[in-house]
Amino acid sequence: MSDKKGLKRKDxxxxxxxxxxTILGKELNFDAYNLRKICKQYNIPLPQSGHxxxxxxxxxxxxxxxxxxxxxxxxxxxxLDENGHVAFNPPGxxxxxxxxxxxTSKELSLKVPDKLSKPHKYIIATKEYHxxxxxxxxxxxxxxxxxxxxxxxxxxxxxxxxxALRFMDTLVKVIEKRGYSFNTSNCTEIVIHDQxxxxxxxxxxxxxxxxxxxxxxxxxxVPTANLCLKLDRSYPIKEWSDTKTTVLEDKxxxxxxxxxxxxxxxxxxxxxxxxxxxxxxKIRQKEEELQxxxxxxxxxxxxxxxxxxxxxxxxxLRNFIKExxxxxxxxxxxxxVIEGTVQWAKEKVDWYDPLIEKEDKLLEDVDRESLTMKNxxxx
Numbered sequence: 040m041s042d043k044k045g046l047k048r049k050d051x052x053x054x055x056x057x058x059x060x061t062i063l064g065k066e067l068n069f070d071a072y073n074l075r076k077i078c079k080q081y082n083i084p085l086p087q088s089g090h091x092x093x094x095x096x097x098x099x100x101x102x103x104x105x106x107x108x109x110x111x112x113x114x115x116x117x118x119l120d121e122n123g124h125v126a127f128n129p130p131g132x133x134x135x136x137x138x139x140x141x142x143t144s145k146e147l148s149l150k151v152p153d154k155l156s157k158p159h160k161y162i163i164a165t166k167e168y169h170x171x172x173x174x175x176x177x178x179x180x181x182x183x184x185x186x187x188x189x190x191x192x193x194x195x196x197x198x199x200x201x202x203a204l205r206f207m208d209t210l211v212k213v214i215e216k217r218g219y220s221f222n223t224s225n226c227t228e229i230v231i232h233d234q235x236x237x238x239x240x241x242x243x244x245x246x247x248x249x250x251x252x253x254x255x256x257x258x259x260x261v262p263t264a265n266l267c268l269k270l271d272r273s274y275p276i277k278e279w280s281d282t283k284t285t286v287l288e289d290k291x292x293x294x295x296x297x298x299x300x301x302x303x304x305x306x307x308x309x310x311x312x313x314x315x316x317x318x319x320x321k322i323r324q325k326e327e328e329l330q331x332x333x334x335x336x337x338x339x340x341x342x343x344x345x346x347x348x349x350x351x352x353x354x355x356l357r358n359f360i361k362e363x364x365x366x367x368x369x370x371x372x373x374x375x376v377i378e379g380t381v382q383w384a385k386e387k388v389d390w391y392d393p394l395i396e397k398e399d400k401l402l403e404d405v406d407r408e409s410l411t412m413k414n415x416x417x418x
Contacts, residue, residue: 045115045126052083052105059091067117068124068277072308081116082106138296146216151209151288155201161223162208164189169200192227195242196262203240203266206288210268213291217299231302234309237271243280268294276301345408346393353392360384 046054054063055078060071067074078085084103093100118126141147155162168190175183191211195203211221214229222228222235229238243265246258266287267280277297279290360381363370369380377383389397391407404413 045118047115048081048083048108048112049105051078051081051117055083055085056102060085066123067119068122068275069117077116082108134296134300137299138292141217141292141295147213148209149213149291151205151291153205155205155208158204158208159211161189161191161211161221162204165191165193165207166204169193189223191221191223192237192239193241195240195266196264199242199262199264199266203242206266207240209288210291210294213295217295229298231298232306234302234305235272236276236298236302239269239271241267241269243267270298349391349393349407353388356384356388356391360388 051074055074057063060074064071064074075085077083084106086100086102090100120126142149158166164186168185168187171183171185175181175185191207193200193203193207214221214231219229219231222230227238228235243263244260245263247261249257249259251257265281267278268287269278270276279287279294281287362368363384364381370377370384386397386399387402389395390399390402393407396407405411406413
C-alpha cells in the first residue's frame with residue numbers, strides 16, 4: 040500500500056486481482072458488495088466470472104490492464120483504521136458535521152455516570168435477570184423460570200457488570216433520544232432507518248495455557264476487564280472496545296456516528312436493490328410476454344401449415360374423385376362396395392377440407408388433424 044491511512048486506485052486494483060472479493064472483504068472487514076461498487080465508481084476493472092476457478096484448475100486467464108487516471112490515482116478511495124480494516128466513514132464533512140451535532144446536542148448526555156441514576160427499563164430488567172440467574176445457578180434449581188423480557192445482551196464478569204450496566208444505560212437513552220429504538224424479543228436489536236442490527240456488550244478474554252500432563256495443549260479464557268461493544272447483522276460488522284489509551288465510554292459519539300451512517304448507507308442500498316429488483320421483474324415480465332408471443336406465433340404457424348397440408352390433401356382427393364367420376368368407378372372398402380362413390384367421397388373431402396369443414400354426423404368424434412377418435416369421458 041502506498042499510504043498507511045488507506046488505499047488508492049492502484050492499490051485496490053492490485054488487491055482485487057490478487058484474491059476473490061469475498062476473501063478480500065473479510066480481510067478488510069468490508070463487504071464484497073461495497074468493494075464491487077467502489078471499483079465500478081472509480082473505474083477499476085474486476086476479474087470476470089469464473090476467473091478464480093480457472094486459476095484453481097491451472098487454466099490460462101487474462102488480466103485487464105489498469106486504466107491510468109492522473110487525477111484519481113493520487114486520491115485515497117478507501118480509508119483504513121488502526122487494524123487495517125476499512126473505516127466505514129472516511130474523514131469528511133458529513134461525518135464531522137454529524138459528530139459535532141451529537142457532541143453539542145443539549146438533549147444528549149454522552150457522559151457515562153459513576154452511579155446508575157433513573158435506569159432505563161431495559162437496565163432494570165437486565166439487572167434482575169442476572170440476579171435471578173445467579174440464584175438459579177447457586178441453588179442448581181434448573182426448573183426455576185426466569186423472566187427475560189426487556190433483557191439486554193450483556194456478557195461480562197461480575198466485577199465488570201456494574202460498569203457494563205452504566206454504559207448500556209447511557210447508550211440506550213442516547214439512541215432513543217436520537218429517535219431510534221431497541222427490540223429485545225430474542226436478542227438485543229437496534230433499529231435505525233428501518234435497518235436492524237444485533238448489538239452485544241461483551242468482555243474481552245485472553246487465552247491462557249493450562250498446565251496439564253496431557254500430550255495436547257489446553258487453554259483457559261481469562262477475563263481482561265476490557266469492555267467490547269459488537270454490532271452484527273448475520274455477520275460481524277463492527278466492534279469498539281477499551282484500549283490502552285481510551286475506554287469504551289469515551290467512544291459513544293463515534294459509535295453513534297458510525298451506526299447512523301451505516302444504517303443510512305444500508306437503507307440507500309436497500310432502496311437501490313428494490314429498484315433493481317423492480318427493473319429485473321419488468322425485464323422478466325417483458326421476456327415472458329415475448330416468449331408467450333413467440334409460442335403463440337409458432338402455434339399459429341403450425342396451425343396454418345397443418346391447414347395447408349389438409350387443404351393440399353383435400354385437393355389431392357378431389358383430383359382422385361374426378362378420375363373416379365370420369366371412369367364411372369366404384370370404391371370397395373373391406374369388401375363393401377360404396378354405392379354413390381363420387382358423392383360419398385365429395386362429402387368426406389368437404390368434411391376434411393380446412394376451408395369448408397362440413398359437418399358429418401358419423402365423423403363428429405374424429406379429429407381432422409390426426410384422423411383419430413377424440414377422447415370422450417362419457418363414453
